[in-house]
Amino acid sequence: MSRTRAFRPTLADAERWFAGRGQKPFAFQREVWRAMRAGESGLLHATTGSGKTLAVWLGALLRLAAPESDAPPRRARATRALWITPMRALAADTVLALREPLAGLAGGAPAGCDVALRTGDTSSSERQRQDRSPPAALVTTPETLSLMLSRADADTTLAAVSVVIVDEWHELLGNKRGVQLQLALARLRRLNPGLVVWGLSATLGNLDEALDVLLAGRPGRVVRGRRPKRLLVDALLPERPGRFPWAGHLGLTMLDAVVGEIDASPSSLVFCNTRSQAELWYQALLDARPDWAGAIALHHGSLDREVREWVESGIKRGLLKAVVCTSSLDLGVDFAPVERVLQVGSAKGVARLLQRAGRSGHAPGRPSRVTLVPTHALELLEAAAARDAALAGRVEARDPPRQPLDVLVQHLVTIAAGPGFRPDALLAEVRDTHAYRDLDEGAWRWALDFVLRGGPSLTAYPDYRRVVVDADGAHRVADARLARRHRMAIGTIVSDAVMQVRFVGGARLGTVEESFIGRLRRGDCFLFAGRLLELARVHEMTAWVRRASGRRSAVPRWRGGRMPLSNELADAVLARLAQAGQGRYEGPEMKALRPLLERQQRVSALPGPEALLVESLRSREGWHLFVFPFAGRQVHLGLASLFAMRLARRAPATLSISVNDYGFELLSATPVDWQSVRDRSLMSTDALLEDVLDSLNSGELAMRRFREIARVAGLLFPGFPGAARGTRQLQASASLFWEVFARHDAGNLLLDQARREVLERELEIDRLRAALERMATCEPRWTELQRPSPFAFPLMVERMRERLSTEKLSDRLARLVADLERAA
Structure with a gap:
């Protein structure tokens, strides 16, 4: 990989390196080596740890050693391979x-055959080196690669890159970080x-589309390296699951x-779906087991980087x-010592379950096992179903x-801050x-005008x-202050x-x-980083704390806590x-x-793929559907709001809504004729888009989504290090932009994007439409209940x-369950 010393590994060298480890390469590895050496791009889909x-x-090293890839770099030393994580x-x-x-392939450490790291955590001295x-x-991230593109010498420093490997491509494919990477690859x-571009993935259901996105329509090869690997999915069975479950x-x-x-x-990972849940389980x-102090640890994304690195090192060693x-x-950190994976609550998706199962047995030939710890009885059903789907490959x-x-x-300003661009070429x-x-000329001209004069x-x-x-017609960022602000805000993670x-x-x-901190007062206690802490003071975006000995505490709640059922x-x-409806358990x-x-089944019925369960009940609270x-959960929120709005159009009514992953409830304090549900008129997809927007506070949802869009587009600057702007400041600024655009720039395409993303990402309009169409064709199983x-x-x-404190809710539920069990 250096022109000062020949480093030209061959296929035979790769085979010998494996043999020296007492191993033989798998067929899919050889296939990738040959394809990459020949200059082919592609996507490798294989189980975790395979x-x-x-x-x-090794395919990248073989490609870089191939004579046809040996175009002279513009500098004596240059980066020729990028690994994107x-x-x-x-x-x-x-x-x-x-x-x-590297050393084994070269027969000793070759000069110039080095691998380095460059991310947001890399020190300025290391970047200068x-x-x-x-x-x-170079191992880097999508954000840091875009930052490299914003340098004036970007075209020179990156011209010699001839191989790019995108790790965990499934994690980027479905979000804006993946789009950011697509632009960088272009x-x-x-x-x-x-x-030559290759993606890696262990859990994807749309491989051909994933390849098409990665290679921008160019021909490529999908290599399926899924070797037979034992997958064990089971559950811890509670002694008394209960007949009336709740989350x-x-x-x-x-x-x-x-x-x-x-x-x-000897070693276990206990996965939780939220950081709040992880804090509670670690403390529990x-x-x-107080004797486990120092032998078990906590790991989530809000902990300090040094803490996370210490935990990762402790697992690997x-x-x-636990x-x-x-x-x-x-994702992909290799934790070979881990033997058991426990999942607290349902993983809510097959891909996530497989990914987490792969953390155990993370080596060829070792089985992977994941054990579900149910947080309510119906999650036992999800455990059995997840095993069925995983073994059938339905990802x-x-x-x-x-x-x-x-x-x-953002990309236009990035390139303008770097080498600059000419519009037609870009x-x-x-x-x-x-x-x-399929970007049309109108949208392109709007984007150009937006960065040139703000619209x-x-x-x-x-x-x-x-x-x-x-x-000379080149488009550039001439103001050094604006260029510096832009580089500090590059990225799509909001x-x-x-x-x-x-x-x-x-x-x-x-x-x-x-x-969260804004809701606490001095002296309040909360659980964080596995410790009970007391808030001492808040100053300049820092919460200063001390250890606490009290027992009553809050647990921080971060956004994104609830994942919907796939x-x-x-x-x-x-x-x-x-x-189960046929008596098969x-x-x-x-x-x-x-x-x-x-x-x-005794009090109502069971649903199925072709059967829709609908129940009605009259209680002291009112009329339930x-x-x-x-x-x-997300689709049910849309369906419940849609049903409530369509019912209210026919007769004035105030309806309360409740949703979970399995269904939704409508509750009215006044009598409601649920007969319209029987005739399926509420399930119509006619005027669906307009009705969904009317049924929800779509303006508020779009406003919230617009704040994120405005941040990515560079309208909102989050602040310099040590002087970050608070959420209220950013929200106020976003609201001001929204109002200005709505009044004076109605054609602003960022407003349209906010509305579209609300429909596609938050309301999942396509899934909602599909659910309505399925409901309309299903056999209705209607039951009028005497009790829930x-x-x-x-x-x-x-x-x-939503309306009771934890203590009051616990007392109320205990009475309800006791009444229902007596009736049962």
Whole structure:
């Protein structure tokens, strides 16, 4: 990989390197090596821990050694390979994995054959060193690659890149970070038309589309490296699942069983779906086993980077017995010592379950096992269904975004801040991506005008005239201050403003969202980083804390806590319910759930793939309607709001709404004729778009979405380090932009994008339409209840949870369950 010393590994060298480790390469690894050496691009889809990294990395080395790829770089030393990782947490581990085979292939450490790391965590001195002497291969993130494109010498420094590997492509495919990467790849292809690009994934349901997005329609090869690997999916069975479940009613009552599983295994990961849940379970495990202090740890994305790195190192070295974690450990770090994975609550998707199962047995030939810890009885049903779907290979697809103009606007300023651009040439480059292949001239001209003068409404403000046109026609960012602000804000990851959490003595613990700290007063206690903390003071975006000894505490709640049930898992759940309806209870989970499902059948009915369950009930609260489409929480929110609005059009009524992953409830304090549900008129897809927008506070939803779009497009500057702007400031600024555009620039395409993203991403309009169409064709199973059914009860609890404190809710539920059990 260096012109000062020949480093030209061959296929035979790769085979010998494996033999020296007492191994033989798999057929899919050899296939990738040959394809990459021949200059082919593609996508490798293989199980976690099966050897994907060695397949593409050794293939990259073989490609770089091929004579036809040996175009002279513009500098004596140049970076020739990029490894893109979606998470900074993975980057350091990836560098170690890539360095391992180099010396063995070369018969000693070759000069110039180096791998370096460059992310937002890389020190300025290390970046300067890399600029003086570029590494042959660079491990980086989409954001840092875009930052490199914003340098004036970007075309020179990146011209020699001839291989790009995108790790965990499924994590980027369905979001704006993936679009950001698509634009960067288009620029690299312009600099080197022979660029070889490979993606890696372990969990994807739409491989052909994923390949098309990665290669922008160019021919490529999909290599399926899924070797037979034992996958074990089971569940911890509660002694008394209960016949009237609700979310959280088991919860920590499963603690003793979890302690037993951890105790019986040398090393375990305990996955939780939210950071709040992880904090609670970590503290509960320590309370149950104080002797595990120092042997178990906590890991989630809001903890300080040094803490996370210490935990990751402890797992890899086999020093930790268990780690309670979130999706922060979902991806590719190789934790070979881990033998058990426990999942607290349903994973809600097949891909996520497979990803987490792969954290155990993370080596060729070793089985992967994941054990579900149910937080309510119906999650036993999800466990059985998830096993069915996983073994059948029914994995969720990731839908790529189409033409997000906020990302395009950011990219225009990025290139203008770097080498500059000419519009015609850059338009052709932008269209050489899947996301913008159909970009029309009108949208392109609007984007150009927006970066040149801020559109019709912001022309008077110099800060929004970010790009100027030179005398020779080149478009550049001439103001160094604006260029510096832009580089600090590059990226598409948008979240609420966060505050540092630090001990009064000075040690950093991590970050929490500003909105959570804003609800606390001095002296209030909360759980964070596995500790009980007391808020001492808040100053300059830092929450200063001290250790607390009290027992009453809050738990921080971060955004994105609830994940909806995926279509694939929902279909598998309905198939299991259909079997139960025929008296078939196969597997330990279904046998444990049998009393609950038989109770449901006696008082009502069971739904199925072709049967829609609808229940009505009159209680002291009023008139209830329960509908069970099994389409996921987000879709049910849309359906419930739609039904409520259409009913209110016919007769004035005030309806309360409750939703979960299985269905939704409508409640009226006054009599309602539910007969219209029987005639299916509420399920019509006519005028669906207009009705959905009318039924929800779509203006508020669009406003919230616009704040994120405005941040990506560069309208909102989050602030300099140490002086970050608060959430309220950003919200106020976003609201002001929204009002200005709505009044004076009605054709602003960012407003249209906000409305479109609300429909596509938040309301999931396509899934909602599909759910309505399926409901309209299903056999209705209508039951008028005398008391809540086991399926209806959790929806009533969800509604109570919104208006009762934890203590009052607990007392109320205890009485309700006792009454229902007596009646049963």
